[in-house]
Amino acid sequence: MTGIDPAKLRGLTQRRKGQGTQDGMSRRGLFKLGGAAAAGLALSGCAIPGLAKIITPDEAKAEAAAFWPKQKPTGHLNFANWASYIDPNHETLKLFTKATGIGVNYQEVIEDDNSFFAKIDPILRSGQYSGYDLMVITDGFEFTDLVELQEVIPLDHGMMPNFKKYALRKFMQETFDPGNLYSVPWASGITGIAWNTKFIKEPVTSISDLWNPKYAGKIGMMQDPQELANFGLFRAGIDPDKSTLKDWNTAADVLNKQRNDGLVRAYYDQSYLNALSRGDVWITMAWSGDIFQQNQSTGNNDLAFVVPKEGGNIWTDNMMIPKLAQNPVSAMKMIDWFYRPEIATMLTENVQYISSNSAVPTLMAQDAQRKKGANGQDQATLKALLDSPLVFPPASVLSRTRNYVTPQDPTTAQTFKNIFNAITEA
Amino acid sequence: MSAATLERAAGQEPRKKVRQRRKTGERLLHWFTWLLIIWLALPIAVVVAFSFNNPHGRYNYSWTGFTFKYWGSKLFAIPDLTTAVEHSILVAVVATVGATVLGTLVGLAVGKYKFRGQGATNLVQFAAISAPEVVLGSSLATFFLQAHIQEGALTVMAAHIMFCMSFVAITVRARVVGLDPSVEDAAKDLGAGPWDTFRLVTLPMIMPGVIAGAMLAFALSIDDFITTEFTSGSFVTYPLWIWSVSRQGLPPQVNVMGSIIFAVGVIFAIANSVISRRRAA
Amino acid sequence: MRSIRSKLTPYYLMLPGGLWLAIFFAVPIIMMIGLSTMNGNIIAGFGDTWHHFGNYTYGFTQYKSQWIRSAEYAGLGCLISIVLSYPIAYWIAFYGGTRKSTYLFLILLPFFVSFVLRTIAWNYILGDQGLLLEPLKHLHLVSQNFHILATGWAVIIGIVYNYLPFMILPIYVALERVDHKVIEAGRDLYANPVTVFTKVVLPLSLPGVFAGVLLNFVPAASDYVNASVLGGTGNSMIGNVIYDQYFVVQNYPLQASLSFSLMAILLIGIFSYARVLGTEDVLEAAAVA
Numbered sequence: 001m002t003g004i005d006p007a008k009l010r011g012l013t014q015r016r017k018g019q020g021t022q023d024g025m026s027r028r029g030l031f032k033l034g035g036a037a038a039a040g041l042a043l044s045g046c047a048i049p050g051l052a053k054i055i056t057p058d059e060a061k062a063e064a065a066a067f068w069p070k071q072k073p074t075g076h077l078n079f080a081n082w083a084s085y086i087d088p089n090h091e092t093l094k095l096f097t098k099a100t101g102i103g104v105n106y107q108e109v110i111e112d113d114n115s116f117f118a119k120i121d122p123i124l125r126s127g128q129y130s131g132y133d134l135m136v137i138t139d140g141f142e143f144t145d146l147v148e149l150q151e152v153i154p155l156d157h158g159m160m161p162n163f164k165k166y167a168l169r170k171f172m173q174e175t176f177d178p179g180n181l182y183s184v185p186w187a188s189g190i191t192g193i194a195w196n197t198k199f200i201k202e203p204v205t206s207i208s209d210l211w212n213p214k215y216a217g218k219i220g221m222m223q224d225p226q227e228l229a230n231f232g233l234f235r236a237g238i239d240p241d242k243s244t245l246k247d248w249n250t251a252a253d254v255l256n257k258q259r260n261d262g263l264v265r266a267y268y269d270q271s272y273l274n275a276l277s278r279g280d281v282w283i284t285m286a287w288s289g290d291i292f293q294q295n296q297s298t299g300n301n302d303l304a305f306v307v308p309k310e311g312g313n314i315w316t317d318n319m320m321i322p323k324l325a326q327n328p329v330s331a332m333k334m335i336d337w338f339y340r341p342e343i344a345t346m347l348t349e350n351v352q353y354i355s356s357n358s359a360v361p362t363l364m365a366q367d368a369q370r371k372k373g374a375n376g377q378d379q380a381t382l383k384a385l386l387d388s389p390l391v392f393p394p395a396s397v398l399s400r401t402r403n404y405v406t407p408q409d410p411t412t413a414q415t416f417k418n419i420f421n422a423i424t425e426a
Numbered sequence: 427m428s429a430a431t432l433e434r435a436a437g438q439e440p441r442k443k444v445r446q447r448r449k450t451g452e453r454l455l456h457w458f459t460w461l462l463i464i465w466l467a468l469p470i471a472v473v474v475a476f477s478f479n480n481p482h483g484r485y486n487y488s489w490t491g492f493t494f495k496y497w498g499s500k501l502f503a504i505p506d507l508t509t510a511v512e513h514s515i516l517v518a519v520v521a522t523v524g525a526t527v528l529g530t531l532v533g534l535a536v537g538k539y540k541f542r543g544q545g546a547t548n549l550v551q552f553a554a555i556s557a558p559e560v561v562l563g564s565s566l567a568t569f570f571l572q573a574h575i576q577e578g579a580l581t582v583m584a585a586h587i588m589f590c591m592s593f594v595a596i597t598v599r600a601r602v603v604g605l606d607p608s609v610e611d612a613a614k615d616l617g618a619g620p621w622d623t624f625r626l627v628t629l630p631m632i633m634p635g636v637i638a639g640a641m642l643a644f645a646l647s648i649d650d651f652i653t654t655e656f657t658s659g660s661f662v663t664y665p666l667w668i669w670s671v672s673r674q675g676l677p678p679q680v681n682v683m684g685s686i687i688f689a690v691g692v693i694f695a696i697a698n699s700v701i702s703r704r705r706a707a
Numbered sequence: 708m709r710s711i712r713s714k715l716t717p718y719y720l721m722l723p724g725g726l727w728l729a730i731f732f733a734v735p736i737i738m739m740i741g742l743s744t745m746n747g748n749i750i751a752g753f754g755d756t757w758h759h760f761g762n763y764t765y766g767f768t769q770y771k772s773q774w775i776r777s778a779e780y781a782g783l784g785c786l787i788s789i790v791l792s793y794p795i796a797y798w799i800a801f802y803g804g805t806r807k808s809t810y811l812f813l814i815l816l817p818f819f820v821s822f823v824l825r826t827i828a829w830n831y832i833l834g835d836q837g838l839l840l841e842p843l844k845h846l847h848l849v850s851q852n853f854h855i856l857a858t859g860w861a862v863i864i865g866i867v868y869n870y871l872p873f874m875i876l877p878i879y880v881a882l883e884r885v886d887h888k889v890i891e892a893g894r895d896l897y898a899n900p901v902t903v904f905t906k907v908v909l910p911l912s913l914p915g916v917f918a919g920v921l922l923n924f925v926p927a928a929s930d931y932v933n934a935s936v937l938g939g940t941g942n943s944m945i946g947n948v949i950y951d952q953y954f955v956v957q958n959y960p961l962q963a964s965l966s967f968s969l970m971a972i973l974l975i976g977i978f979s980y981a982r983v984l985g986t987e988d989v990l991e992a993a994a995v996a
Contacts, residue, residue, distance in 0.1 A: 048572060048745075048753040048959065080660075083674045107506065109662065111670050118954040119577075121749070122567070123659055126574035131660035148750050217852065225955075259940050265857045266939040271673040279836040280856060410750040417956050425948055426772065426941060451900075455798035459810065462795055466817045466871065469828035472838070473820060476831075528724035535720035547721065554732050556921070556977050558929030560946045561739075561966040562732070564953055568742050568963060569735035588731040591724055620716070649822050651932065656953070665823045672827050684824045691819030695812055 049125075054148050060181050064154035068328075076103050077330035080116070080132040082317070083108040083270070084293060085187070087350035096337050102330045110136065112224060112269050117142040124151045124323050133325040134334055136186045136317045139176040140226050140404050141413055143183070146320065148410075152182050153321040159332040160184070162339035168358045176316075176406065183318035184335055187289075187347070188354035190390060190401055191227055191313035194286030194305045196276055207234045207308045209283060216263050220275060220284030221255075223267040225420035226404035227313055228255060231285060232420075233405075234310040240402045245412075248405075248419050255423045267424040276303060288390040289353035296381065305390065307397055314401035316356075349382065352391055361392060470688065477681030496678040504679050510667035511683055514648055517579065517663060521586035521647040526640040528587065529594025533635070534628075536595065537602030551592045562589060563656030570657070577659030585657045586647045593646065594639030601635025641698070648687075736970070743964035749957045762964035770948050770965070777944040780859065780934075781927035784866035785874075785920050791867070792874040792919065797908075800882035811879070815872055826865055826936045833861060833937070857939025865933035870926060874919035881915025882908070917980060925973050945969055 055063070079093075086092060086106070093104045110116045116137075120130040137143050146152050157164075163184055177183050195204050200215070210219055210231070222228055232251030233240045243251075258264055265281050273290050275281045277298070291305040319338070321331045337343055341359035348355040349364065368382040389397045407413045480491035502508050532551075536544060566585050570577050605628075613627045629636075651665040658666060668680055743762055747753035767774065799810045817825065832838045833855045843849045855861050885908055893903040931946030945965065952962035 048742075048747070083671070109660070109670065111673050114955045114957075118957060119659055121957075122571040123576050125571065126576055128576035131578075145749055217854070217857075264940050269673055274673075274675055278834050280834055280854070410748045414748050414956075414958070418958075421951060421956055422769075424940075425770075425943055425951055452798070452802055455794050455802070459795045459798050462791060463810075463813050466814060466868070469825045469832065469868075470817045470820050472828045472832055473824060528727055531720045532724035535717040539717035539720075541717040541721075543721075547725065550728055550733060552977075552981070553974060554728060556925050556974065557732075557736075557970050558925055558946070558973060560929045560931065560949050561736075561970040564949060564962060564966050565735040565739040566731065567953065568959055569738050571959075572738060572742070584731055588727060591727060595724065645818075649818075651821075651823055652930075665821050668821060668823045668827070672823070676827065680824065684820050687821070688816075688819045692816065695815075699808060699812070 055150065057179060057181055060154045064156060064181075067153065068156040068158070071329050073329045074327045075101060075330075076105070077134065077327050077334055078105045078107065078132045079331075079334065080107050080109050080135040081186075082110045082136060084290070085136070085317075085351055085353075087346055092338070092343050092346050095343070096334065099337075100330075100333055102327075102333065104334070107132070113138050113140055113142040114224075117145065120322060121145075121149070121151065124149075127324070129324045129326055130322050132322055133327040134331040135320055135322055137183070137320050139316050139318065140224075140406055141417070143176060143318065143320075144406055144408065144413075146322075147177075147182055151323045153323060153325065153328060154181050155184070155321070155335070156332050159329075160336045160339070162336045166339050166341060166344070166357045166359050168356050175403070177318070183320045184339070185356040186317045186319050186338065187351060188314065188316040188356060190288045190307055190354070190393070190397075191222070191230075191285060191315065192288060192305055192307040193283060194272075194276060194291045194303055195283040196279060196281075196302055197304055198302055199279060199282040204283060204304070204306055205309055207231060207310045209308075210285070211235065211258055211263060212283075213261075213263065215283055216261070217265055218280075218282040219258075219263050219265060220268050220272045220281040221258075221264050222272065222285045223269050223424050225417050225424075226406070227285065228267070228423065229405055229416070229420045230311070230313045230402060231255075234308070237310075240311075240405050243405055245415070248416060252419050252423060255420075256426075259423065259426065289351050292352040292385075292388075292390070307390075307401065309400070311400045311402055312397075314398070314403060348391065349385065352385060352388075354391060354393065361386065473681050474685045474688075477678055477685050479678055479681075481678065496682050501679060501682055504677060506662070507664075507667060507671075507677075507679055507683065510662045510664045513579070513662060514664035517582050517586060518644050518648040520583045521590055522640050522644040524583070524587035525590035525594050525643040525647075526636060529591040529639055529643070530598050530632070530636050532591070532595040533598025533639075534602055534632070537599040538605075538607075551595060554589060554592045555596075559650075559652035563653040566653070567656040577657055578661045581657045581659070582654055582661060582663070585653050586650060589650075589653065590643035590646050593642050594636075597639035597642060598632055598635045601632045601638075605631055637698075641694075645691075736967075739963045740967055743960055743967055745960045747960070753959055759960065762960050763968060766961060766965045766968060770945065773943055773945045773948050776859075776942070777928045777946070780863050780866060780944060781924050784863050784870070784927050785923045787863065787867050788871055788874040788923055789878075789916060789919070792871060792878055793912075793916070796875050796878035796882055796912075796915075800879055800885075807883075811876070814875055818872060822869060823932065826869065826932055829861075829865055829868065830856065830936050833864075856937055857942070859938070859942050861937040862934050862942050862944075865937045866923075866927045866930065869930075869933065870923045873922035877918035877922065878912060878915040881912045881918075885911045921977060921980070925977070928973065929969055 085108075090106060093106055097103055116135070120132070120135075123130045137146065157180075163180075167184070193204055193207070193210060195209075199218070209215075210221070212219075221231070229248065229251060230240045232255040233243055233247060236247070236250050236254050238247045238251065266275070268275060268284065270287075270290075272281070272284045272286060273294055276284050276286070277294060286305060288305060288307075291303045295301050295303055319335050321328055321335075325331060338347065339357060341357065341363050344355055344357035345360050345363040345367065348357075348360050349367065364382060364386055368379055368386060385391050393401075405416065407416055476489075477496060478492050478494065479489055480493040480495070532547075535541070536547060562585070566581070567577070569575075570581055575581065609631070610623055610627055613623045618626065649665060651669065654663055654666060655669075662670075664683070668676065671677070671680070741756050742753070744757045744759050745753045745755055746759045746762070747755070795814070799807055803810055834840065835854045835856065836844075840849065840853065840855065844851055844853070855864075889907055889911075890903055893907045898906065928944070929946045931944060931950050934942050934944045934947050949962055949965050949969070952958045952965065
């Protein structure tokens with residue numbers, strides 16, 4: 001800034017009387033701003049529309065019957081999924097391409113349901129392609145919202161022979177999608193408690209271990225309101241399936257106290273695993289398959305997992321087709337592809353979450369016999385998987401798991417979200 | 427009469443003491459500066475160091491072995507990451523061009539002329555720079571929602587041009603304000619039309635400001651996170667990709683890409699200073 | 708002929724840029740104000756504009772601690788930043804000699820790496836068993852339960868780190884402009900170095916300090932990345948709340964009211980300051996930074 005006459009500088013910085021003052025508004029300036037304001041106000045009156053009405057299952061079936069015959073096959077598929085939810089080498093996808101000729105663009109863009117929903121909902125509302133033909137959504141609020149807002153396409157049951165043949169009904173939670181109108185399960189899992197055995201030597205069995213003052217400041221809880229709510233309800237001795245508004249407030253008090261007592265280090269999304277492995281937390285809410293995968297990849301068995309005796313959260317991640325998908329036929333083919341026994345087995349052996357495919361146990365046992373899994377897992381790992389109550393939960397484990405609390409009425413849902421979000425926002 | 431002469435006249439002893447005190451003070455400051463530079467560079471050193479790590483599993487946080495493979499054959503092994511980097515560069519280039527053109531024009535207008543609405547313009551520009559990114563991002567997101575505009579590459583570029591433009595405008599304006607108007611007057615006197623005057627006289631004179639503004643715009647755009655997060659829809663840029671994958675565990679390729687971008691930036695900056703030094707000479 | 712054209716020239720020059728700002732800045736902000744007075748939910752839609760100013764009172768009462776905390780963290784961050792930046796800016800301006808630009812370059816160097824990556828790197832460095840604390844705990848210099856992450860101080864360190872150049876550069880520019888003759892005059896008048904500093908240099912550098920505070924406080928108060936990566940419970944800032952309300956709860960009206968409140972508060976502060984010093988100076992300082 002050399003060479004500026006100081007007088008000039010003074011002149012520039014001092015306020016001038018009359019027109020063109022720096023922070024004064026001249027007529028023209030006011031017009032300009034006024035124009036923009038008027039435009040904005042006109043547009044701001046524009047409300048954000050909601051749904052027209054909630055359609056009945058019969059209407060959905062009719063919609064499907066009208067929609068699918070008109071679709072032509074395409075050569076491509078855009079598939080959105082969570083991270084670490086498929087075999088690492090994508091062998092399952094490569095085989096799909098070889099069998100069908102459809103190229104797959106697999107994107108691990110889903111970190112949690114709500115941020116993914118917040119990304120695609122505005123796009124779908126404006127009547128545009130979201131960029132994805134197939135996505136995997138958990139059976140929580142976002143699932144219900146997508147269905148109610150008619151932002152997903154009802155499935156073509158005629159294209160799902162493998163699903164019909166092999167899908168297990170016994171513990172697939174069909175309450176959120178009776179008749180699989182809009183979704184089929186990808187994998188199911190249980191939220192329980194994981195701990196790092198390097199720091200906690202005694203066994204962990206109960207929800208109250210997350211409230212143990214000995215671990216103060218080293219406890220992790222999950223951010224997701226539905227995950228957190230259930231654990232609060234378990235701690236308060238309330239069955240989530242039967243909980244009411246009063247119960248939710250009780251649970252919230254319990255959770256708030258946990259935080260105010262300095263027990264909780266932070267509320268995590270899937271990054272709890274990073275914190276647990278590094279020793280930033282010693283004990284945390286966790287997803288069953290994650291712990292398995294982490295122990296496998298590091299080669300040591302530092303991390304342990306348990307479904308607490310008071311209960312755990314059982315959830316199902318489901319494949320759904322978003323509205324205005326450009327490759328819906330490819331999506332249907334992929335949906336059915338993952339119900340092929342050998343593909344389903346490959347998936348389960350890698351991600352180690354609960355499969356909804358009845359043929360998996362048999363095939364996995366065969367792999368164990370042959371001493372080699374689809375991705376080179378050794379016999380010991382496969383045997384451990386077969387015996388694991390987390391991958392093939394027995395009735396004793398299942399009986400104490402509960403689904404998320406998902407109020408159907410939007411206002412109640414908002415209240416629920418506000419109650420439990422306030423705990424993590426504080 | 428200079429201070430030195432006066433001091434010499436006042437006596438040697440007090441002068442030496444003052445000089446020593448000044449010297450110790452200066453040395454302390456010198457050390458402090460270097461300490462701070464090292465502190466600033468610490469995370470970068472970690473990023474670069476861990477790009478040579480060979481992690482077991484997906485978390486790259488403890489040292490398990492030295493390897494070059496992520497710099498070589500495996501650098502582009504993650505297609506999503508490569509695509510995200512390409513997206514970031516694309517957006518940055520478009521945003522830089524757009525912001526530089528629009529911003530230079532605005533900078534010229536505000537710097538050279540006095541006109542009605544100058545106050546309001548300054549106001550809005552100022553608000554645009556000082557508005558928090560969270561507000562910029564969320565207001566754009568709801569704007570696109572209400573206006574039924576799909577979020578994607580174009581909305582990201584529009585947003586980037588918007589917030590980079592004001593920075594370019596200010597940089598150019600600062601340059602324009604210091605210009606000698608008589609040079610332009612001379613050109614006009616010699617018969618040059620307004621476009622020729624601009625092209626042959628004004629533009630070269632403000633070029634350092636324009637280039638500085640362009641570089642600033644590029645740097646702001648390529649690293650932008652918050653505004654991009656709100657306006658990108660399903661379009662993924664490099665910072666967004668890092669953020670979403672960091673929930674799981676960063677692969678070493680991210681460190682390598684970060685180190686490369688770092689090195690490229692360093693080369694640009696060195697080149698810029700060499701060129702400007704040569705031009706000044 | 709030429710005079711008419713040149714009279715309209717500034718308006719032509721302003722038009723493209725002005726229009727862009729109007730469409731992508733002014734209009735969204737105004738629409739956001741409208742949205743902040745609506746109510747509703749994601750299923751039934753949002754509407755009933757201009758009838759729910761209660762969103763503002765709710766936003767302030769419900770999130771009082773986050774508002775205060777944001778001001779605290781940003782304020783403390785600015786203070787620490789000034790304390791760290793001033794000596795360096797001073798040294799480079801007065802003792803840097805020919806290598807001034809090199810030093811400035813070295814300071815800016817780390818910022819060629821992505822903001823997200825830098826913050827995550829600090830997460831690695833400050834981990835409980837990480838690069839910094841592991842040796843300290845091994846040597847028993849700190850207790851085994853000591854942790855930096857998941858505290859307010861980690862967030863403040865992140866804030867200071869990420870915005871430091873925006874404090875150093877404006878102060879440096881202001882100090883560099885101080886005419887050495889003025890300092891010499893001070894010495895000629897028998898002032899000792901300390902007095903020269905406090906009575907001559909410091910006041911002349913204040914515009915730079917103010918500009919630096921501006922460029923630090925605004926992004927710091929509205930940041931959510933530092934709190935998210937480095938903080939724990941009880942460290943969330945108003946930026947985190949805005950993010951949550953948009954992405955997690957999808958309560959767009961509340962989020963809009965919080966955003967507008969944040970911007971209004973910051974802008975009022977900035978404009979009051981700008982009145983004192985003149986917008987030009989601040990814009991200039993921002994340009995150099």
